[in-house]
Amino acid sequence: MDAIKSFIDAFADPRLFFSLAVGSLALVVWGHEAFASKRWGWGLMAFLVALFGFGLTDENFNLIITKPDNVPIVGLIFLLLFFTWYSVRQGVLNDRRIAAGKPPIEKDEEDRVWTWPDLVYTELIAIVICTIIIIVWSIALEAPLEQPANSANTPNPSKAPWYFLGLQEMLVYFDPWLAGVVLPTLIIVGLMAIPYIDKNPKGNGYYTFKERSVEITLFLFGFVVLWSSLIVLGTFLRGPNWNFFGPFEYWDIHKLEALTNVQLSEVIWVQLFAVALPDSWFIREIFGILLVIGYIAVLPVVLAKKGLTKYYEKLGPVRYYVTVLLFLSMLSLPVKMLARWLFNLKYIVSIPELFFNI
Amino acid sequence: MADTKTIAPKDPAFVRAWDWLTETQIWTSIFRHTAPINDRNRVLVMLSNVFLHLHPVRLRKSGVRLRYTWCMGGLSFFLFLQLTFTGLLLMFYYRPTLEYAYTDIVSLREHVPLGIMREMHRWGAHAMVITVWLHMFRVFMTGSYKPPREFNWNVGVIMLVLTLLLSFTGYLLPWDQLAIWAITVGSNMARAAPLIGNEGPLSSLMVLGDVGLVHQADDMRFVLLGGTFVGEGALLRFYVLHCVGFPLVIGFLMAVHFWRVRKDGGISGPL
Numbered sequence: 229m230d231a232i233k234s235f236i237d238a239f240a241d242p243r244l245f246f247s248l249a250v251g252s253l254a255l256v257v258w259g260h261e262a263f264a265s266k267r268w269g270w271g272l273m274a275f276l277v278a279l280f281g282f283g284l285t286d287e288n289f290n291l292i293i294t295k296p297d298n299v300p301i302v303g304l305i306f307l308l309l310f311f312t313w314y315s316v317r318q319g320v321l322n323d324r325r326i327a328a329g330k331p332p333i334e335k336d337e338e339d340r341v342w343t344w345p346d347l348v349y350t351e352l353i354a355i356v357i358c359t360i361i362i363i364v365w366s367i368a369l370e371a372p373l374e375q376p377a378n379s380a381n382t383p384n385p386s387k388a389p390w391y392f393l394g395l396q397e398m399l400v401y402f403d404p405w406l407a408g409v410v411l412p413t414l415i416i417v418g419l420m421a422i423p424y425i426d427k428n429p430k431g432n433g434y435y436t437f438k439e440r441s442v443e444i445t446l447f448l449f450g451f452v453v454l455w456s457s458l459i460v461l462g463t464f465l466r467g468p469n470w471n472f473f474g475p476f477e478y479w480d481i482h483k484l485e486a487l488t489n490v491q492l493s494e495v496i497w498v499q500l501f502a503v504a505l506p507d508s509w510f511i512r513e514i515f516g517i518l519l520v521i522g523y524i525a526v527l528p529v530v531l532a533k534k535g536l537t538k539y540y541e542k543l544g545p546v547r548y549y550v551t552v553l554l555f556l557s558m559l560s561l562p563v564k565m566l567a568r569w570l571f572n573l574k575y576i577v578s579i580p581e582l583f584f585n586i
Numbered sequence: 587m588a589d590t591k592t593i594a595p596k597d598p599a600f601v602r603a604w605d606w607l608t609e610t611q612i613w614t615s616i617f618r619h620t621a622p623i624n625d626r627n628r629v630l631v632m633l634s635n636v637f638l639h640l641h642p643v644r645l646r647k648s649g650v651r652l653r654y655t656w657c658m659g660g661l662s663f664f665l666f667l668q669l670t671f672t673g674l675l676l677m678f679y680y681r682p683t684l685e686y687a688y689t690d691i692v693s694l695r696e697h698v699p700l701g702i703m704r705e706m707h708r709w710g711a712h713a714m715v716i717t718v719w720l721h722m723f724r725v726f727m728t729g730s731y732k733p734p735r736e737f738n739w740n741v742g743v744i745m746l747v748l749t750l751l752l753s754f755t756g757y758l759l760p761w762d763q764l765a766i767w768a769i770t771v772g773s774n775m776a777r778a779a780p781l782i783g784n785e786g787p788l789s790s791l792m793v794l795g796d797v798g799l800v801h802q803a804d805d806m807r808f809v810l811l812g813g814t815f816v817g818e819g820a821l822l823r824f825y826v827l828h829c830v831g832f833p834l835v836i837g838f839l840m841a842v843h844f845w846r847v848r849k850d851g852g853i854s855g856p857l
């Protein structure tokens with residue numbers, strides 16, 4: 229037992245966690261036909277039950293998942309994975325019908341039924357079950373109340389409410405103005421833009437995977453992998469000083485993580501050119517600035533010519549550029565993560581004079 | 587010949603009582619028609635009841651299936667009502683001042699036997715965040731944001747943001763360590779807003795002549811907190827937004843949302 233736990237702890241780190249999340253999504257997308265089977269669905273649930281069941285026998289694991297405000301996230305993990313499986317399954321079932329020349333199941337259920345009783349009773353039952361769950365949950369688990377507020381005593385770690393922990397996790401890779409202001413704004417703008425940039429007329433009003441595979445993959449990547457899995461990481465696996473801790477590891481305040489991050493300007497001027505950093509910040513950071521401009525201004529144009537030409541033609545210039553810019557902003561997080569993991573890179577552009585770091 | 591009186595079989599007492607009750611003037615003034623056991627009354631019940639009239643009279647079969655909607659939109663709405671109700675009760679006992687906020691919560695814990703209102707409010711709020719996410723997930727997976735429902739998706743996104751803001755502002759109110767530090771971490775972001783945050787990029791360019799315009803005491807974070815740190819001003823601001831401001835806005839948007847679900851052709855289905 230202990231050997232298994234220390235084995236898991238020894239390998240667990242943000243890189244592994246994130247790669248596993250991305251890898252699982254890739255497998256689901258690639259093997260969606262197989263993933264849609266009931267065996268996979270129940271297998272997934274059984275795996276989660278076993279994982280948490282096993283975890284509950286461990287003191288440290290227990291401590292973190294039974295913290296009152298963390299309990300909903302355990303629920304979220306189950307619900308989210310279940311519904312991911314469930315909706316992919318519904319899509320695959322419809323795809324099979326379509327392949328066999330039949331309409332999607334929702335088309336067969338086009339007849340009208342009476343709201344009373346069909347819908348009203350369903351709602352009533354849902355309300356009753358929901359009420360029971362909330363009441364039982366409320367009786368079983370007391371709402372937390374810690375020591376009175378004390379602005380002189382900072383807890384370590386200090387965490388935002390759980391639904392913002394994905395953003396807090398981004399702080400590891402980006403400065404607050406990006407992680408806390410610009411990227412959240414882009415998330416909202418991006419969500420709002422979805423109906424206007426998705427020109428695919430298919431898959432409106434029924435589950436399907438094949439007819440919308442690209443859209444669904446992108447959404448699952450953003451919602452399940454980036455947003456939700458980083459919440460899980462931030463809640464369960466980030467301890468004092470925002471250090472990473474394995475699920476069975478004790479949250480040791482004195483855990484040290486070597487920080488030898490470098491700036492791109494240092495790599496280029498000092499390591500590559502072997503000269504001192506230029507005094508003017510503009511010259512010092514020029515390579516980083518060019519790189520960023522290249523990423524957000526040149527890359528979309530290049531991709532329109534080669535690589536994404538199909539989409540450029542389908543969407544037209546405005547939709548294409550909005551889509552690609554939103555997509556590249558979403559991708560900037562994994563890009564920055566990789567840069568950090570592979571090259572210890574802290575900032576691509578670093579102008580502390582203007583609080584402007586990327 | 588002895589008289590044989592035929593006695594009509596009598597209905598059981600409760601049936602008679604029910605018949606009597608439903609014929610009283612009071613009852614018929616409330617319910618304009620009898621129970622929805624025939625088609626005519628199934629129409630009438632939807633048209634004459636203000637709560638039920640949010641619904642259409644009839645809807646496509648796929649739309650009532652749990653398989654299709656997961657009931658997540660409906661549950662989000664129900665949880666919102668549940669939170670409004672439990673929140674109202676909590677407001678009777680909670681005063682948003684540095685002096686009382688924490689102790690009022692302690693009293694709720696210590697002095698109310700079997701009290702679970704605070705729990706129902708807190709866990710209900712967590713649950714609502716989750717149901718709203720799952721609702722959005724379902725709407726995406728059925729492609730229901732596609733024309734003609736683009737606008738309603740957008741109303742939804744704003745309500746999603748408001749749901750998070752409601753939860754975030756509520757998090758501060760118990761005024762314990764958990765609360766102020768979570769809000770401190772969250773609101774520190776505002777300090778870094780480009781141009782309008784005092785540690786935000788380019789804020790040093792916000793000058794009038796040689797007077798800087800953005801300082802710690804007048805930047806975005808200050809607006810949010812009503813102060814330079816999470817203190818009395820922030821508590822009051824968050825309280826007002828949490829109990830009045832955001833609920834009003836989200837309630838208004840829900841009305842728009844439900845109206846548009848109907849106007850956009852009811853629950854989506856294949857064309």
Ligand code: HEM
Binds near residue numbers: 722740749843854
């Ligand atoms: C405060 C939260 C919300 C409430 C109470 C709510 C409520 C509802 C309800 C009751 C429906 C009817 C169908 C169903 O139950 O699925 C619905 C449909 C819909 N909702 Fe929401 N919703 C909320 C948030 C959102 C969000 C965050 C989005 C998207 C980003 C969204 C987009 C839509 C759309 C597009 C429909 C039409 C779906 C269809 O016709 O199939 N809503 N909403």
